[in-house]
Amino acid sequence: MKHFVLCLSLFGMLHSFGQELAILKYNGGGDWYSNPTALPNLIRFCNANIGTTLAEKPKTVTPSSSEIFQYPFLHMTGHGNVFFNEEDLQNLRTYLLSGGFLHIDDNYGMEKYLRRELKKLFPNKELVELGADHPVFNQKYTFTEGLPKIHEHDGKRPQALGIFEDGRLLLLYTLECDLGDGWEDPAVHNDPEAIRTKALQMGSNIIAYVFSS
Template sequence: MKLFFSFLFSLFYFISFAQEVAILKYKGGGDWYSNPTALPNLVKYCNDYIDTNINENIKTVEAGSTDIFQFPLLHMTGHGNVFFSDDDAENLRNYLVSGGFLHIDDNYGMEPYITKELKKVFPNSELIEIPKNHAIFSTAYNFPNGLPKIHEHDGKAPKAFGIFHESRLVLLFTLETDLGDGWEDEEVHNDPEEVREKALKMGANIVKYAFEN
């Protein structure tokens, strides 16, 4: 088993220089497939404006698959239920502590499910609010006030929570912002251009942070 995980770590170390992102598919019945144009649009924005060279063919990977180790950044979203099996949780934990990064964007209604399931991934860690002076808010574009507000749901302020491993932010949970809606094609939500621009810029920060840390 140790040899197996050593192999995975070596594999991840080798490919972490590649610029790849993927959508994380999970169990539980939640719509992991929501916002289908979001990640492709963010990738194109990053390639155009922050000098990345990300593969624009976005793949989908399952939480329990070793395929996740091919991607320095995983994106997860949805509105409803999330379930991680013990194998899923162990696989995600190994991925994250080996250098991977997971961005979870609550598309509205995901919070109570994902917070419970993350306790399986990191039983001894809590989601903590990320301070506004953290590097993720300034890697490519400055957001001195933290996350931008993209969509109104409950009228609450946007929040960024994270889990840290050995001082490195390995997981970002964005709540009450709906960044992914702002990344989607303009006609999907009819967001004003300046709102979509804020969402894409914050997304570019997340991508840049994940690739460089």
């Protein structure tokens, strides 16, 4: 209980003054390091367009590290296997329930592994699809149809799924979308500028939502 109270106090300060984001380095063999230019580009876009003053270079943290409590926003991506051990699960669960936020962007291919690990993380919670009226789609930029489609893979619609605690969105899982690909340097995927801008705007909405919640 004492640890929980301390975490709450810490996150109260972070949401007021914390200006750094972090990338989650997970185990399992999946490429947690994919899209290396994505988050730095999103940070620059946010600083230029929504008034944030985020540190330009995101940090890298592991799920079991106490360092995650220094960052109100963690980003996770990849294509393959994901595995959380018991220490990872306990620490990450405490982080999220204490006010932290995790955005997981499926870079195509991690879904079956991730769902297994999320069930271990929150056995009594289900992923819930966010409707287009959720505040995350209505920050500075409005997405009337919800999560935009950035890259096509299987012809499936993009989905934004969340895990909630007492009404608070603490984990956002985006799939069949590839937001992170849209954040990368233009030369990486050669996306049309309009698509890339849409991805960055949606990403900035997520940041704005987290920092204002």
